[in-house]
Every structure is written in C-alpha cells, then in structure tokens.
Amino acid sequence: MSNNRFFKKPGTGGVIAPHDRSAWIKGGNQRCVMPPRKPAGRAWRIILLGAPGVGKGTQAEMLCERLGPCHLSTGDVFRAAKGCRGVHRSTAMKRAQEHMKRGNLVPDETVLDIVSERTQCLNCSGGFLLDGFPRTVMQAEALEHLLGSLDLKLTAVIDYELPSEQIISRISGRRTCALCKTVYHITTRPPTVANRCDHCGAELIQREDDQPKSVKVRMEAYQKSTKPLIEFYRQRGLLHTIPAAGLPEEIYQRTRLTALARH
Numbered sequence: 001m002s003n004n005r006f007f008k009k010p011g012t013g014g015v016i017a018p019h020d021r022s023a024w025i026k027g028g029n030q031r032c033v034m035p036p037r038k039p040a041g042r043a044w045r046i047i048l049l050g051a052p053g054v055g056k057g058t059q060a061e062m063l064c065e066r067l068g069p070c071h072l073s074t075g076d077v078f079r080a081a082k083g084c085r086g087v088h089r090s091t092a093m094k095r096a097q098e099h100m101k102r103g104n105l106v107p108d109e110t111v112l113d114i115v116s117e118r119t120q121c122l123n124c125s126g127g128f129l130l131d132g133f134p135r136t137v138m139q140a141e142a143l144e145h146l147l148g149s150l151d152l153k154l155t156a157v158i159d160y161e162l163p164s165e166q167i168i169s170r171i172s173g174r175r176t177c178a179l180c181k182t183v184y185h186i187t188t189r190p191p192t193v194a195n196r197c198d199h200c201g202a203e204l205i206q207r208e209d210d211q212p213k214s215v216k217v218r219m220e221a222y223q224k225s226t227k228p229l230i231e232f233y234r235q236r237g238l239l240h241t242i243p244a245a246g247l248p249e250e251i252y253q254r255t256r257l258t259a260l261a262r263h
C-alpha cells in the first residue's frame with residue numbers, strides 16, 4: 001500500500017504520489033490530481049488474493065508502478081478515514097474501523113457501499129489493481145455484477161501462496177510509515193535509517209492489526225471467508241496461483257511471466 005516515488009505538489013508543502021488516488025481514498029466528489037496514464041494497449045484490471053502478510057501490498061506497489069494501473073486497496077480507505085481530514089467518517093466507517101482493529105472483516109454491506117461510491121475508479125481508463133477486495137464470495141459476486149454493468153472484463157486474478165510460518169514472520173517484522181504509509185520489513189526490507197521512512201523521514205510503526213492477537217483473527221477470517229474465492233475465480237478461468245516465497249523482485253517476475261504474460 002505504499003508509494004515509492006514522491007514529488008512535491010506545486011504550491012503546497014505536501015508530498016503526493018504519482019497516482020495520488022484521491023478519488024479512491026477520499027471518495028465523494030474527489031478527483032485525482034495525477035490519475036494513472038491511459039495505457040497504449042488494453043488497461044490492466046487485476047485482483048490480488050492471498051492471506052494477510054503474503055506480500056500482496058509490495059507486489060501491488062511494483063505492479064502498479066511498472067504496469068500503470070491504480071492501486072485500489074479497501075484497507076487503505078479504512079486506514080485513511082481514521083487519520084485524514086477531508087475523508088468522510090460516517091457511523092458505518094467508525095464501526096468498520098472497530099472491526100478492523102480487532103482483525104475482523106468489515107461487514108459486506110459497508111465494504112460494498114464504499115466500493116460503489118468509488119465506481120469511477122473501476123471505470124478509470126488507466127485500469128485498476130484490487131488489493132484486499134473482494135474478500136468474501138458475496139463481495140466477489142457484487143463486483144462481478146458491477147464490472148458487468150460497466151462492460152469491463154478482468155485481466156487476471158492472482159493468488160499468492162506462502163507457508164503459514166513464513167507469513168507470520170513477514171507480518172511480525174512489518175513496519176509502516178506513519179505518514180506516507182510506505183511498508184518496510186525489519187530484516188528483508190529495512191529503512192536506511194533505523195525506524196525512519198526513507199521517503200519522508202517519519203517514524204515507522206507497527207499496524208494495530210499486525211499485533212499478534214489481531215493476526216490470528218485475520219488468518220481465521222481469511223481461511224473461512226476469502227479462501228473460497230480461489231475456487232470462485234478458478235471456475236471463471238481467471239485464477240493464477242503464484243508461489244510468494246523469495247525476494248519481491250523474484251515474485252514480481254514470476255507474476256509477470258506467468259499470470260500476466262498474455263495481455
């Protein structure tokens with residue numbers, strides 16, 4: 001969920017990423033300052049699946065940076081609503097954050113309301129990469145309906161797989177920049193200066209839902225609610241299973257050469 005390359009937004013002291021994702025993160029009438037470029041060929045429309053901690057966020061970042069689609073993470077919308085001014089915080093959103101803090105899934109209706117309010121992002125000519133949505137069969141069915149109504153077809157659904165001991169190690173070492181949300185790992189992707197973000201210098205923190213108690217609940221939710229999506233997309237001929245062991249670049253190349261080779 002991080003943004004690797006930052007630049008100064010003219011006339012402000014702030015930093016924004018090349019794909020600033022305002023329309024997705026803030027919803028409502030927000031427009032992106034720097035929407036994704038329209039690709040020369042067909043736009044990529046990708047879904048990433050995989051257990052929490054499998055490395056979806058890192059791959060999402062690399063795929064979006066190199067192939068151009070916009071990174072649409074529902075988790076990022078909930079996290080942003082917690083801290084950002086200008087983000088609508090309805091009662092449903094506050095309740096969603098309570099579910100999230102404990103590691104539980106947010107109710108389908110809330111998630112689907114949030115995605116429906118952001119249909120323009122699915123319809124963006126730059127394409128999209130969905131990370132963390134859909135997470136239940138009901139969400140997948142609703143997405144299928146929504147994409148059908150927009151006459152859009154998915155390019156691929158990528159399922160990252162990793163043994164559970166490696167997943168636990170990845171989650172327990174994960175640190176996130178408190179400001180720009182870039183993701184690090186204390187051993188495999190450490191920042192240059194200990195505990196400080198390479199991009200903006202802010203402090204690195206451990207996400208509340210990366211604490212051991214919440215991780216257990218998230219894993220159970222994944223097994224029960226999200227794993228059935230593998231079969232859902234296999235039946236539609238869209239599923240590609242990618243081993244998620246190794247360095248981020250190796251996993252990226254594996255993804256590119258197998259799941260995304262023919263487009």
Ligand code: AMP
Nearest residue numbers: 074075099100104105106111132133135
């Ligand atoms: P993530 O960053 O994708 O791991 O999401 C963090 C948390 O946000 C999850 O543990 C859930 O509590 C909540 N969440 C994000 N996306 C969804 C979704 N599609 N359905 C239900 N809950 C979600």
